[in-house]
Amino acid sequence: MKVEPQKEHAWLQQLVGEWTYESECSMEPGKPPEKFAGSETVRSLGGLWIVCEGRGEMPGGGMAATLMTLGYDLQKRQYVGTWAGSMTTHLWVYAGSLDAEERVLTLDTDGPNCMDGGKMVKYRDMIEIMSPDHRILTPHMLGDDGEWRRLMTANYRRKT
DSSP states (O other), rough: OOOOOHHHHHHHHOEEEEEEEEEEEOOOOTTTOOOEEEEEEEEEETTTTTEEEEEEEETTTTEEEEEEEEEEETTTTTTEEEEETTTTTTTTEEEEEEETTTTTEEEEEEEEEETOOSSEEEEEEEEEEETTEEEEEEEEOOOOOOOOEEEEEEEEOOOO
């Protein structure tokens, strides 16, 4: 039952390594964005998956630990994964795809509304490769008005 890594799996391998990040997040409309920072270790799991372990500051204060898995499901023909964080009991389950230029991985998921903590809403996390040593993560939330709202921007830079 051994599966050989395909080009979709190879795309994920460019994320393997040690990273630092700086993020900014608008917590409330009309207020300046909050800035926070941290680090992430990304390792390969058999060339088919990546496991990303993050640690750093949270918007609003405090420290957090996160764990993300990403792979490519050959039967579903889509990227799949999970995300869990020390600040929530919700397990985020991803399904997504690459853009035509193979620079942006878009991951869709459902989760509790981070603005009011209530109902489940749709989220979209986008990982954009800027260079081998720089990537940007931009999470979005679908509003009641049908518009995607950017929640934050995180710039990841490879440690040298």
